[in-house]
Amino acid sequence: MRAFVIRTAAFAVFALVVSEVFFRVALPAAELPAGQFNAEYGFRRYDPAWKSEGLFTSGRHAQIRATWKINPQGWNSHRPYLNEKERGKPAVAYFGSSFIEGFRANISANISPVMEKQAAGAYDVYNFGMSDSVPSEHLNVARYVRERFAPKVMIFFCSPWHLAASLVPAAGRQRWLLDGDVVRPRKVVPLKNAALKAVAKRSALVRYLVLNARWRPKLRPGNGGGVVNAAQSSGGPKYTPAQLKTLAEYMVQRAVSENPGIQVIFVTGGPHMKDSPPTLSTVSQLIADACKRHGATHISLLPIFHADWLQHHKRFDFEHDFHWNAYAFKLVGQHLHAVVAEMLK
Amino acid sequence: MLFNSIQFPIFLALVFVLYWALDRRSLKPQNILLLVSSYIFYGWWDWRFLSLIAFSSLIDYTIGLRMGAEQSARKRKALLSVSLAVNLGALGLFKYLGFFVGSTADFLTFLGFQPNLPTLHIILPVGISFYTFQTLSYTIDIYRKKIEPTRDLVAFLAFVSFFPQLVAGPIERASALLPQFHTRRRFDAKRASDGLRQMLWGLTKKVVVADNLAGQVDVIFTGHAELDGLALTCGAIFFALQIYCDFSGYSDIAIGTARLLGFDLMRNFAFPYFARDIGEFWRRWHISLSTWFRDYVYIPLGGSRTSTAQRIRNIIITFTVSGFWHGANWTFVLWGLLNGLYYVPLMLANKRAPATVVAVGRLLPNPAEAGAMAITFALTLLAWVFFRAENLTHALSYLWQGASTPWLPIDHSVYTSGLIYCGVLLAIEWLQREKQHALDVATLPVPLRWLAYVAAVLAIILFGHLGATEFIYFQF
Numbered sequence A: 001m002r003a004f005v006i007r008t009a010a011f012a013v014f015a016l017v018v019s020e021v022f023f024r025v026a027l028p029a030a031e032l033p034a035g036q037f038n039a040e041y042g043f044r045r046y047d048p049a050w051k052s053e054g055l056f057t058s059g060r061h062a063q064i065r066a067t068w069k070i071n072p073q074g075w076n077s078h079r080p081y082l083n084e085k086e087r088g089k090p091a092v093a094y095f096g097s098s099f100i101e102g103f104r105a106n107i108s109a110n111i112s113p114v115m116e117k118q119a120a121g122a123y124d125v126y127n128f129g130m131s132d133s134v135p136s137e138h139l140n141v142a143r144y145v146r147e148r149f150a151p152k153v154m155i156f157f158c159s160p161w162h163l164a165a166s167l168v169p170a171a172g173r174q175r176w177l178l179d180g181d182v183v184r185p186r187k188v189v190p191l192k193n194a195a196l197k198a199v200a201k202r203s204a205l206v207r208y209l210v211l212n213a214r215w216r217p218k219l220r221p222g223n224g225g226g227v228v229n230a231a232q233s234s235g236g237p238k239y240t241p242a243q244l245k246t247l248a249e250y251m252v253q254r255a256v257s258e259n260p261g262i263q264v265i266f267v268t269g270g271p272h273m274k275d276s277p278p279t280l281s282t283v284s285q286l287i288a289d290a291c292k293r294h295g296a297t298h299i300s301l302l303p304i305f306h307a308d309w310l311q312h313h314k315r316f317d318f319e320h321d322f323h324w325n326a327y328a329f330k331l332v333g334q335h336l337h338a339v340v341a342e343m344l345k
Numbered sequence B: 001m002l003f004n005s006i007q008f009p010i011f012l013a014l015v016f017v018l019y020w021a022l023d024r025r026s027l028k029p030q031n032i033l034l035l036v037s038s039y040i041f042y043g044w045w046d047w048r049f050l051s052l053i054a055f056s057s058l059i060d061y062t063i064g065l066r067m068g069a070e071q072s073a074r075k076r077k078a079l080l081s082v083s084l085a086v087n088l089g090a091l092g093l094f095k096y097l098g099f100f101v102g103s104t105a106d107f108l109t110f111l112g113f114q115p116n117l118p119t120l121h122i123i124l125p126v127g128i129s130f131y132t133f134q135t136l137s138y139t140i141d142i143y144r145k146k147i148e149p150t151r152d153l154v155a156f157l158a159f160v161s162f163f164p165q166l167v168a169g170p171i172e173r174a175s176a177l178l179p180q181f182h183t184r185r186r187f188d189a190k191r192a193s194d195g196l197r198q199m200l201w202g203l204t205k206k207v208v209v210a211d212n213l214a215g216q217v218d219v220i221f222t223g224h225a226e227l228d229g230l231a232l233t234c235g236a237i238f239f240a241l242q243i244y245c246d247f248s249g250y251s252d253i254a255i256g257t258a259r260l261l262g263f264d265l266m267r268n269f270a271f272p273y274f275a276r277d278i279g280e281f282w283r284r285w286h287i288s289l290s291t292w293f294r295d296y297v298y299i300p301l302g303g304s305r306t307s308t309a310q311r312i313r314n315i316i317i318t319f320t321v322s323g324f325w326h327g328a329n330w331t332f333v334l335w336g337l338l339n340g341l342y343y344v345p346l347m348l349a350n351k352r353a354p355a356t357v358v359a360v361g362r363l364l365p366n367p368a369e370a371g372a373m374a375i376t377f378a379l380t381l382l383a384w385v386f387f388r389a390e391n392l393t394h395a396l397s398y399l400w401q402g403a404s405t406p407w408l409p410i411d412h413s414v415y416t417s418g419l420i421y422c423g424v425l426l427a428i429e430w431l432q433r434e435k436q437h438a439l440d441v442a443t444l445p446v447p448l449r450w451l452a453y454v455a456a457v458l459a460i461i462l463f464g465h466l467g468a469t470e471f472i473y474f475q476f
Helices: A002-026 A111-119 A135-149 A160-165 A195-202 A204-212 A227-232 A241-257 A282-294 A302-312 A326-344 B007-021 B027-069 B073-110 B128-143 B153-161 B174-182 B189-222 B229-260 B278-284 B287-298 B308-326 B330-348 B367-388 B392-404 B412-431 B446-463
Strands: A035-038 A043-046 A053-058 A064-069 A091-096 A124-129 A153-157 A176-179 A182-185 A263-268 A297-300
Touching: A002 A204, A002 B189, A002 B446, A043 A135, A053 A204, A091 A111, A091 A135, A111 A124, A111 A326, A124 A135, A135 A153, A135 A241, A153 A241, A153 A326, A160 A241, A160 A282, A176 A241, A182 A241, A195 A204, A204 B446, A241 A263, A241 A282, A263 A282, A263 A326, A282 A297, A297 A302, A297 A326, A302 A326, B007 B027, B007 B229, B027 B073, B027 B128, B027 B153, B027 B174, B073 B128, B128 B153, B128 B174, B128 B287, B128 B308, B153 B174, B189 B229, B189 B412, B189 B446, B229 B367, B229 B392, B229 B412, B278 B287, B278 B330, B278 B367, B287 B308, B308 B330, B330 B367, B330 B392, B367 B392
Parallel strands: A091 A124, A091 A153, A153 A263, A263 A297
Antiparallel strands: A035 A043, A053 A064, A176 A182
8 A cells, every 4th residue: 555655646746747847848838927916006916026027828738928027016018117207208008907918919019019119209108907807906006007107198998898897806806886876896805825826826737727728626516717707707797787887987987087187098899800890889888978978088999900800801819819919909009009199299 | 526527536535545544444434434425426416316326225225135035936026026116217207207208299299189298307317327227236136046135234325326436337236346345355556556547548538539529529410511421420430439438438437446445347348449340349338238238138038049030139129228228319219229230230140249359469450350340430430420419300410411412612620630539549549459448558667657647647638628527428
């Protein structure tokens, strides 16, 4: 028995070592920075001290490989963020989820470098995208950004399911509570970074299983699932158009009223890779209506993506991953520059 | 609990440690542990159906004791009838009642009536067909005086619910498995190591081959009307390999798990797709079920010791019933019937299937062997179409579309990955066909052995479906 146990354990160690080497050298597992909770403002960003550069890969065979870089302020960006005095020119800040955070494109191919290239030094662009973050958090980040960096323009990327996901409680995340037709922020439960989790993040095998293979082991049937996905999937909470209208109204009203003197833009809609014309989703329409009421600008990306699709028939995402690719970032960056440049004139 | 879920290795590790920790004491604590763990294993899926297993087990335990003490043939027969009625009654209620009600309604509609029969929504308890046959073998063998009834209730309950093979076999005979619950098990490192190897191979087959082919099979069978013969042939081949890897993968994990606990289960698959005729195929496919039907249906019908016509009748009845065992659908009945019909030429020619493995000691088969294997495989493919189809119309439409539209200008490259999975699996199994299972590499030097294991582990991680998909045979 003892020999069997020792042999089995020895093989397990051997297999782990081989797997670690394999997923570091032959097929690199995704690397991600560590999240850090900012208790003062109530949002998550990345910890630059943990790891400031890395290679993100996506897919079982690491089909997507892109570099990322966490700047000293804790965001995926090619540049450090400077306050108004240091930079001496206007700044544009944008907020969103993993779609615009940009781990699936090289750090030099994200929306912010594309816009800055277009601007030719006329303004800086700061990316405040963060995986799994939703509008309820974006407003907290916006407060921090306004106080620290005083941008002239704020761009909020909002996909339909992210609005509803703002109501799904999650540790370490600012969420809202919808009580009748009143929305108010929930108390944020700070996320505890478990030591075991930190060690697991160092393992290439664990990272491969969780990030590349998307393995979500469930100890009990019915457990698990990300918060964003919970709202996105058919099994997630359902909200009436009236409730969604309340949410959209609350979001836009707060974004505008809390950021006086700043041009506020809400961007909705994603890639439309069909020849047939796109239609605005209910949530996008609600956001567009709220923008009109509160003096914010609404941009739907649907016609932009659709026009490009008709012309080039080039994908804006990946076959196995519906996050945006560098081509989408370029297209969006160019379009946003056109809008922002006009605003900053 | 699924073998390919995260719960199972944790559960097995706990059971393994506790089980062998109880080794020095009497047999009873080990059997109690097996019983409790088996009920937890089953109850993890749906605890409500535990009562059904317990009820079925208690009935057969009691009947077994009564039958053993009874001398009167008439009373023994009556007791056997009760066992058959209870077990087959439960099976009929949960598995076949809806089918019979539906078929009756269809028939009455066909005759011009407008039946208003109730629609039944009965949940099929997982593994009911398997444990029912296992417990039936106990009472039938006592009736035949092949075995003595056990007085050890715990051992009997553990025998019926033994978790490694509870939900999808191998269907063990009481004469083979029950005595193992009465004998002290000793830990055998070699046997346990081989058990782990077999489990690893079974898991590889399931999550890498079967689960990857499943998606392609679903697409092809669902959209068959838009596809050509080449694509539909790929669909049939993929399903043949899917069901083989799914089911034999389960059996391998079951046998391996049992070996870790010091039990020997019967071999359930022996590289069936290398069979040279349908007789050999059925000696290599789902062996525990084939032999069950041979012993409890075919032989009581008269078996082979009758005229050719009666033998043909017996084999067709046996296979048709076997098809029906798989599921309450005419597709399974026809699948069984078709396999029975495949036997007819062999019986008319009085041909006995070869007893040895094909091309022993040679790397490649000779042309005659290759041809025989190809024909047998093609016959099974045809039958698998019925097995996989939703209904008879679907099966016939699939076959008609394949035969009438051999080629369409569609993208066939989407089937490349499926063909690679099939090709690699068959190549590995061909090289190992004289062994008990494809990862039976105990004779290789340690570095090569470990490389083989690591390759299997990496294949699971890189290509496997890690979402714990159910095994196909759970529905039977």
